[in-house]
Amino acid sequence: MPSRPRLWYLGFVLGFANFASQLNAIPLNASLFCSSYPEAPACSSGQASCQTCHTAPPTLNLYGGDLSRKLRSFADFDKSPAAFSRYLDESLRAIATIDSDGDGRTNETELAEGSDLSKPDQGPMPPPPSDQTAFEPELAWRRAHLLFCGASPSYQDLVAFRTKSAAEQKIELHSALDKCLVSDFWLKDALPRLADDKIKPNRAVGVDGNPFVIGDYSYDYRLFVHVMSGDRDMRDLLSAQYHIGPNGEKIEVPIPDRKIEGKITVANGQPLEPAKRYGMITTQWFISTNTMFAELPRNTASQAYRAYLGLDIARSEGLFPVPNEPRDVDNKGVKEEACAFCHSTLDPLAYAFAPYVGLRGGRLAVGSFDAGFTQWENWAYLFGEPVSDLGAWVQKAVQSEDFQKNLTMLLYSYMLGNPPRSQAQLAEFDELWQSLPGLNYNANKLIHAMVETQSFGGRF
Amino acid sequence: MRILFFLLGFSLSIQAAAAELIWKRSQILERDLSRALELAADELCLELGQYSCLKDVHLYALGDHDPFARVQYRSLPEPSQLTAIAFERVVLNACINRIARDGEGAAPTVFRFYPLQQKLSQLNRPAIAQQIRDLYQRFLVRDPLPAEEAALLGLANDPALGDEKASMFSQALCLAVGSQLEFLFF
Numbered sequence: 001m002p003s004r005p006r007l008w009y010l011g012f013v014l015g016f017a018n019f020a021s022q023l024n025a026i027p028l029n030a031s032l033f034c035s036s037y038p039e040a041p042a043c044s045s046g047q048a049s050c051q052t053c054h055t056a057p058p059t060l061n062l063y064g065g066d067l068s069r070k071l072r073s074f075a076d077f078d079k080s081p082a083a084f085s086r087y088l089d090e091s092l093r094a095i096a097t098i099d100s101d102g103d104g105r106t107n108e109t110e111l112a113e114g115s116d117l118s119k120p121d122q123g124p125m126p127p128p129p130s131d132q133t134a135f136e137p138e139l140a141w142r143r144a145h146l147l148f149c150g151a152s153p154s155y156q157d158l159v160a161f162r163t164k165s166a167a168e169q170k171i172e173l174h175s176a177l178d179k180c181l182v183s184d185f186w187l188k189d190a191l192p193r194l195a196d197d198k199i200k201p202n203r204a205v206g207v208d209g210n211p212f213v214i215g216d217y218s219y220d221y222r223l224f225v226h227v228m229s230g231d232r233d234m235r236d237l238l239s240a241q242y243h244i245g246p247n248g249e250k251i252e253v254p255i256p257d258r259k260i261e262g263k264i265t266v267a268n269g270q271p272l273e274p275a276k277r278y279g280m281i282t283t284q285w286f287i288s289t290n291t292m293f294a295e296l297p298r299n300t301a302s303q304a305y306r307a308y309l310g311l312d313i314a315r316s317e318g319l320f321p322v323p324n325e326p327r328d329v330d331n332k333g334v335k336e337e338a339c340a341f342c343h344s345t346l347d348p349l350a351y352a353f354a355p356y357v358g359l360r361g362g363r364l365a366v367g368s369f370d371a372g373f374t375q376w377e378n379w380a381y382l383f384g385e386p387v388s389d390l391g392a393w394v395q396k397a398v399q400s401e402d403f404q405k406n407l408t409m410l411l412y413s414y415m416l417g418n419p420p421r422s423q424a425q426l427a428e429f430d431e432l433w434q435s436l437p438g439l440n441y442n443a444n445k446l447i448h449a450m451v452e453t454q455s456f457g458g459r460f
Numbered sequence: 461m462r463i464l465f466f467l468l469g470f471s472l473s474i475q476a477a478a479a480e481l482i483w484k485r486s487q488i489l490e491r492d493l494s495r496a497l498e499l500a501a502d503e504l505c506l507e508l509g510q511y512s513c514l515k516d517v518h519l520y521a522l523g524d525h526d527p528f529a530r531v532q533y534r535s536l537p538e539p540s541q542l543t544a545i546a547f548e549r550v551v552l553n554a555c556i557n558r559i560a561r562d563g564e565g566a567a568p569t570v571f572r573f574y575p576l577q578q579k580l581s582q583l584n585r586p587a588i589a590q591q592i593r594d595l596y597q598r599f600l601v602r603d604p605l606p607a608e609e610a611a612l613l614g615l616a617n618d619p620a621l622g623d624e625k626a627s628m629f630s631q632a633l634c635l636a637v638g639s640q641l642e643f644l645f646f
Contacts, residue, residue: 142601143482146646150491155597189487196527196534203528417482418537455480 029084036092041114063100063107063117070094133458137169140457144177147415150185174448181444187225194410195224198307207268215285216268219243228443234407235398235441238308240279243270257365267366276369278394282356284367291358295330301350309397310406313346320384322348329376348381352390408433415450428453481645483539485523490514496598497558498569505553518546548639555634559627576627580616583626588616595637
């Protein structure tokens, strides 16, 4: 049998759903929390993270436990969104002066400090990087060399750089960056690594797998690098109807599977007709490894949601419950009260992927389109709004703030090593993702904008 | 050891000036070390003489991941305790390999300011100072501060080194400069 690396995740999702009744209204709560504590560092994005009250949802941390006990002390608290709206603020204030993690500082104090109030004996978090920085072209220039060329400039180059005026240094910064962005290091080594968590390759069953080959993820990597480089539009990650061949050529026709002598070749081409292709989320590998044997490809949808919109349903992110869902079209028991809340978002998210053929055998190749397979396509939703098919799903996705934020965060985290950590960095981050339409969604232009930020080139 | 702590303190105080420190992860560390010591990637460090320290054995500890063979899709978010050990081991191996090559050839590339076969007591201080400055320029792309240069010159007089060959002293010198945190964070 082929390896089934994604099935654990389905199991996890279904198992996790058993606790879902405890998660009612969590997205709402994250916002309500910040209405009570708008100045807290935990609310710098306007919405608290799940980890404010949970270790990993649905398990509550010490602070969340105290909050839960207070909420349940109200006789008519029934975990409904209305009940949270009514009692959350009052409950938060009631536990503000106690010390949930027993480290000697009240919850209120720790919230103001940005300290982790779920763990005892944690001191205050180090202060966020100062906002009082001055942009230094030399620092940005050296960093750009390292991150995009893979090595420091030479000492001699640095000496020459220092002889230039500030204006010339800025020009040199962008000139060096242009050269680095077409370097082998960036295009062949560093940039593909940014796609690993999206593509999730596995050599054991990839094109070099033995004996089973369930997909050739080199197509995925080539498409990712193509879209994220040159003058391309990053929205093509989800909307490209082409593939990139081994020599960089654009391929706009189906690529049939081919048999490999001595191996059990389940899939290794790109059989999908171009009109039904949607970039990275309909490659044969993506469908093969995520959908596998499922009738309703929940894993496929949740991975697309997580990888390209930054919304992880397993972390209670991006929940938009759809009325009358889940319908439990594949009889998995997800209508049970314990499962229904998360699946009222997840199942409608997945319907649009259902016609894409997984590892179910039959006459159709893995990753091809089977319009007659289900009746679910027209029930598809994204962000709580109906979409007619995967094409409409993608159009809505690439126009969303979540898509813009997610791609900006991908590059920001690579360049800074972490997400924004201060209000000033967050403000720069917001400015960057909001600038994407004006930059024609071009990754290189975004990188050029990023190297000019205080976050990247700021010095005390 | 005192000298290493001294240099570490300097290194941190210099780097603290940047608003954010960025970890030089394995892929970049490999290239930057290759550049600094003019060694090919596969000449830097091999465990058991065959497994790449940077691409394989210490890849994860040094901040990268192997998605294909090890099915690792994310790297460490921040350095671990193993990072420091792996980093020092890689730099030391690369230094040893560079010194071995420079000791063999007629035209040494990096350790070229004094004969590596000479005894430490036979070296003159200006030559050592030149080597120190060159190593700073190679690893850290800057000149040493006077105090840093003085500390490393003092290393030549450290009784612990005795009257070893210049090659042994050069190993200590190379490690002292190359394993500074300033080379690991930028």
